[in-house]
Amino acid sequence: MKRPTIADVARHAGVSKGAVSYALNGQPGVSEATRQRILAIATEIGFRPSSAARALSAATAGAVGLALCRPARILGIEPFFMALISGVEAELSARSYALTLQVVADPDAEIAVYRRWWGERRVDGVLVCDLRTDDRRIPALEQLQLPAVVIGGPGGTGALASLWSDDAAALTETVEYLVALGHRRIARVAGLPDLRHTEIRTEAFATVCQRLGLLDAVTVWSDYTGEEGGRATRRLLSSARRPTAVIYDNDVMAIAGLSVAQEMGLGVPADLSIVAWDDSPLCRLVHPALTALGRDIPAYGAHAARQLLAVIGGEPARRVQDETPQLTPRGSTAPPRER
Amino acid sequence: MKRPTIADVARHAGVSKGAVSYALNGQPGVSEATRQRILAIATEIGFRPSSAARALSAATAGAVGLALCRPARILGIEPFFMALISGVEAELSARSYALTLQVVADPDAEIAVYRRWWGERRVDGVLVCDLRTDDRRIPALEQLQLPAVVIGGPGGTGALASLWSDDAAALTETVEYLVALGHRRIARVAGLPDLRHTEIRTEAFATVCQRLGLLDAVTVWSDYTGEEGGRATRRLLSSARRPTAVIYDNDVMAIAGLSVAQEMGLGVPADLSIVAWDDSPLCRLVHPALTALGRDIPAYGAHAARQLLAVIGGEPARRVQDETPQLTPRGSTAPPRER
DNA sequence: GACGTCCACTGAACCGGATAAGCTGAGCCA
DNA sequence: TGGCTCAGCTTATCCGGTTCAGTGGACGTC
Numbered sequence: 048m049k050r051p052t053i054a055d056v057a058r059h060a061g062v063s064k065g066a067v068s069y070a071l072n073g074q075p076g077v078s079e080a081t082r083q084r085i086l087a088i089a090t091e092i093g094f095r096p097s098s099a100a101r102a103l104s105a106a107t108a109g110a111v112g113l114a115l116c117r118p119a120r121i122l123g124i125e126p127f128f129m130a131l132i133s134g135v136e137a138e139l140s141a142r143s144y145a146l147t148l149q150v151v152a153d154p155d156a157e158i159a160v161y162r163r164w165w166g167e168r169r170v171d172g173v174l175v176c177d178l179r180t181d182d183r184r185i186p187a188l189e190q191l192q193l194p195a196v197v198i199g200g201p202g203g204t205g206a207l208a209s210l211w212s213d214d215a216a217a218l219t220e221t222v223e224y225l226v227a228l229g230h231r232r233i234a235r236v237a238g239l240p241d242l243r244h245t246e247i248r249t250e251a252f253a254t255v256c257q258r259l260g261l262l263d264a265v266t267v268w269s270d271y272t273g274e275e276g277g278r279a280t281r282r283l284l285s286s287a288r289r290p291t292a293v294i295y296d297n298d299v300m301a302i303a304g305l306s307v308a309q310e311m312g313l314g315v316p317a318d319l320s321i322v323a324w325d326d327s328p329l330c331r332l333v334h335p336a337l338t339a340l341g342r343d344i345p346a347y348g349a350h351a352a353r354q355l356l357a358v359i360g361g362e363p364a365r366r367v368q369d370e371t372p373q374l375t376p377r378g379s380t381a382p383p384r385e386r
Numbered sequence: 387m388k389r390p391t392i393a394d395v396a397r398h399a400g401v402s403k404g405a406v407s408y409a410l411n412g413q414p415g416v417s418e419a420t421r422q423r424i425l426a427i428a429t430e431i432g433f434r435p436s437s438a439a440r441a442l443s444a445a446t447a448g449a450v451g452l453a454l455c456r457p458a459r460i461l462g463i464e465p466f467f468m469a470l471i472s473g474v475e476a477e478l479s480a481r482s483y484a485l486t487l488q489v490v491a492d493p494d495a496e497i498a499v500y501r502r503w504w505g506e507r508r509v510d511g512v513l514v515c516d517l518r519t520d521d522r523r524i525p526a527l528e529q530l531q532l533p534a535v536v537i538g539g540p541g542g543t544g545a546l547a548s549l550w551s552d553d554a555a556a557l558t559e560t561v562e563y564l565v566a567l568g569h570r571r572i573a574r575v576a577g578l579p580d581l582r583h584t585e586i587r588t589e590a591f592a593t594v595c596q597r598l599g600l601l602d603a604v605t606v607w608s609d610y611t612g613e614e615g616g617r618a619t620r621r622l623l624s625s626a627r628r629p630t631a632v633i634y635d636n637d638v639m640a641i642a643g644l645s646v647a648q649e650m651g652l653g654v655p656a657d658l659s660i661v662a663w664d665d666s667p668l669c670r671l672v673h674p675a676l677t678a679l680g681r682d683i684p685a686y687g688a689h690a691a692r693q694l695l696a697v698i699g700g701e702p703a704r705r706v707q708d709e710t711p712q713l714t715p716r717g718s719t720a721p722p723r724e725r
Numbered sequence: 726g727a728c729g730t731c732c733a734c735t736g737a738a739c740c741g742g743a744t745a746a747g748c749t750g751a752g753c754c755a
Numbered sequence: 756t757g758g759c760t761c762a763g764c765t766t767a768t769c770c771g772g773t774t775c776a777g778t779g780g781a782c783g784t785c
Contacts, residue, residue: 050505052771063735068773078733095505099447100771102438103740110486123469123683124667130462136489145508146487147449150475166389166434168741169484273671299671306673328463332612332638333672334645344462391741402765407743417763439741442770507771 051094059088071096102168110145111135111355112170114157116177121271122150124299126327127344128176131198134348135174142356144171154179158187165193172196172359174351178203178243196355198347201366203243208364210351214244215251217340217372218294221322222255224374225292229382230320232263234290236279236300238271245296252294263288269300276300280307284319291383292320298329301337305379316381326375335378342372390433398427410435441507449484450474450694451509453496455516460610461489463638465666466683467515470537473687474513481695483510493518497526504532511535511698513690517542517582535694537686540705542582547703549690553583554590556679556711557633560661561594563713564631568721569659571602573629575618575639577610584635591633602627608639615639619646623658630722631659637668640676644718655720665714674717681711 057067062081069076070085077085088094102108113135115122122128136146147170151157161184164170171194175184178199185205188195197204200211225233235252238245249266256264267283269275276295280303283290295301301323308319315321315335323330326341347369358364396403401420408415409424416424427433441447452474454461461467475485486509490496500523503509510533514523517538524544527534536543539550564572574591577584588605595603606622608614615634619642622629634640640662647658654660654674662669665680686708697703 050507053773054771064772065736065774066734069734072773074774076733081733093505095502097442097771098506098508099438099441100740101773103436103442103742103771104773106740108438122472123465126462129468132487133461133489136487140488147484148471148475148487149479149485150472162432163434166432167437168389169437273667277671299667302668303671306671310673328612328638329641329668332616332642332645334649392743393741403742404744404766405764408764411743413744415763420763436741439770440743442741442772443743445770 051092053094053096055092056085056089056094059092060085106168108168108171109143110147110170111139111352111359112147112149112161112164112173113176114149114151114160114173116151116154116157118152124273125271125297125325126329127297127325130327130344131176131348131351134345134350135352136348137345138349138352138356144356154183158184161188161191161193165191172355174198174355175207179241180243180246182243194355194358196351196358198351199243201368204366206364208354208358209366210347210354210369211366212342212347212369213371214248217374218248218251219255221294221340221374222252222259222261224376225294225320225322225380226259226261228292228320228380230292231261232288232290233261233292233294234264234283235266235294236269236276236283236296236304237266238269238296238300240268248296263290265290269296271297271300273299273303277303277307280304281311284308284311284313290319292322292380294322294324296324298323298325298327298337298339301339302329302333305333305337314384316379317384320380320383322374322380324372326372330377338377338380339375340372341375342370346370390431392433392435394431395424395428395433398431399424445507447507447510448482449486449509450478450691450698451486451488451500451503451512452515453488453490453499453512455490455493455496457491463612464610464636464664465668466636466664469666469683470515470687470690473684473689474691475687476684477688477691477695483695493522497523500527500530500532504530511694513537513694514546518580519582519585521582533694533697535690535697537690538582540707541586543705545703547693547697548705549686549693549708550705551681551686551708552710553587556713557587557590558594560633560679560713561591561598561600563715564633564659564661564719565598565600567631567659567719569631570600571627571629572600572631572633573603573622574605574633575608575615575622575635575643576605577608577635577639579607587635602629604629608635610636610639612638612642616642616646619643620650623647623650623652630657631661631719633661633663635663637662637664637666637676637678640678641668641672644672644676653723655718656723659719659722661713661719663711665711669716677714677716677719679711679713681709685709 053064053067057064066077070082139146149160173195175197195207197207197209200209267279269279308315313319323337323339326339330337330339392403392406396406405416409421478485512534514536534546536546536548539548606618608618647654652658662676662678665678669676669678
């Protein structure tokens with residue numbers, strides 16, 4: 048099926064291409080009567096401006112890129128990304144921007160994708176996830192001068208715009224809550240250690256535990272998968288002075304931990320309290336429902352998208368703090384059985 | 387930063403734009419020595435062809451669209467879509483195609499997105515998910531003549547290409563397996579009733595239950611969410627002749643069902659056997675691990691992407707059957723306690 | 726009535742590639 | 756030496772928009 052072009056509209060209306068362009072874009076240069084006539088004809092023959100032609104002459108792609116750098120097996124089960132994407136997408140499509148998605152294997156591949164996207168003018172800007180310590184992507188993006196918003200921080204984002212939430216405060220609040228319940232031996236199952244937010248949480252955990260005199264506080268490392276989360280939990284619960292409470296860096300590991308505890312005959316929350324980061328419907332699915340640190344992730348994504356569009360629009364890069372994750376107590380936390 | 391164009395390469399090499407184009411695209415018309423010189427210069431100054439310019443002249447977008455029509459809360463927790471996307475994406479990026487994603491509210495909005503994408507030449511083709519009974523999208527896509535591959539069926543896909551898996555066979559096998567274990571009262575918690583694959587499974591369930599003389603077989607309707615899946619389970623387990631086995635149309639509902647059973651004091655698998663559709667890491671996360679019907683979803687996505695690229699390439703629309711879901715028995719199924 | 730001003734619109738250039746058609750000089754042969 | 760072929764380029768045109776520099780006519784002004 049032949050798709051109509053601006054020349055077709057012009058021919059039908061008996062005017063020039065230029066007049067049609069002015070009419071459709073609300074520019075001055077045509078009379079109101081002509082504008083209405085052109086609009087009617089454009090609608091009637093189903094004209095839509097070619098994004099390629101528009102991109103070529105306007106030097107803008109009308110699209111935003113998101114590269115996801117996690118193996119498929121983790122991407123699939125973590126609700127975080129899909130929730131983020133849906134928020135990003137809602138904001139973008141409201142402003143007629145498209146979202147271009149790519150899954151990459153590692154940060155270097157991600158940098159290569161940015162280079163390609165920018166060189167090919169496929170995107171006007173990108174959203175950067177999973178900020179790392181000494182992240183190579185930051186200087187690469189700065190060098191490219193590709194508009195970007197980093198989802199993560201604070202710190203380590205160079206001169207780029209960023210959006211962050213105060214994980215340190217959320218973790219501190221959580222530890223204080225567990226201590227108020229009477230817990231003294233608190234463990235944390237952390238996510239991938241080279242991610243910046245893992246580092247921030249680890250520092251905050253050490254600080255608050257020292258302040259509250261929790262000498263048995265321990266952090267073990269995992270990778271966000273259920274397997275590793277379960278294994279880490281098994282190790283923790285088998286130790287001589289096993290913890291009475293465990294904080295997990297994501298919901299999937301927390302559920303695996305719950306499962307391991309039940310398998311080992313420990314009651315939750317009687318023998319073990321569990322807190323999950325990233326509250327998702329999964330946390331309410333299991334029994335007992337998990338106490339979790341949550342926030343509105345689609346809103347977070349929408350916020351990031353808005354910020355990116357502002358940067359693309361030429362506004363200066365800002366570092367914006369989003370909502371701090373809130374603790375929602377549910378059935379998986381209680382005072383420890385023994386003192 | 388000024389991004390180099392083909393004219394910059396031509397100037398550096400002291401040749402015309404045309405020569406550069408021939409050299410870069412492997413066309414005849416330049417000597418091997420010149421080709422190498424042009425290639426070296428292009429690499430050196432970091433030239434990448436503008437996707438917009440190429441799209442404009444080649445009348446092809448170099449992108450494929452995927453519209454997801456489910457509320458964000460369901461999209462987020464179901465691992466299916468993210469796994470599908472990662473498979474689709476792997477195949478597309480290997481062939482230098484981009485993936486454009488959009489989340490839509492309902493089928494009409496989805497049709498509007500297809501119209502816009504096609505009119506604006508933003509995509510060369512689309513992947514269609516969640517086939518419905520009497521799906522309005524099918525005739526709309528046929529009318530647009532937009533290359534498409536429907537993920538779903540068999541049946542109801544009009545003249546469009548489609549990729550389907552034999553859910554009926556998988557469900558039949560599952561029921562036979564449960565009957566072989568000794569179950570006679572089997573229930574099924576189904577997904578959204580207007581989805582085509584739900585309908586196919588429902589028909590297959592009715593057929594096999596009749597053949598095997600399972601008079602108590604019952605299907606209850608849900609919406610893929612944990613809340614509804616849990617509620618449906620509670621209803622089933624409270625009935626006079628409660629089932630000894632339940633088949634769930636997705637993993638999330640199965641986990642919710644497991645949780646409800648445990649909460650009601652029923653042992654799994656002693657008092658209740660559970661089978662989940664869509665095997666995902668979630669199924670191995672809980673205790674007992676769930677017996678599940680699974681398949682390689684990224685491969686499914688990759689297969690669909692390949693098929694779409696073939697259709698875009700002008701090959702005739704085919705209806706292709708993918709791998710049938712395989713039953714993986716785990717701890718959640720066993721012979722029923724009483725006979 | 727000559728002139729300036731404004732409006733509504735046209736024509737053409739331009740964005741950055743792909744490609745058909747045209748040109749040029751080298752090599753070969755009669 | 757003239758004519759032919761052909762590789763190896765150049766030139767021009769096209770894709771479908773945006774935009775800028777005219778242009779012609781209506782109108783007001785002195």
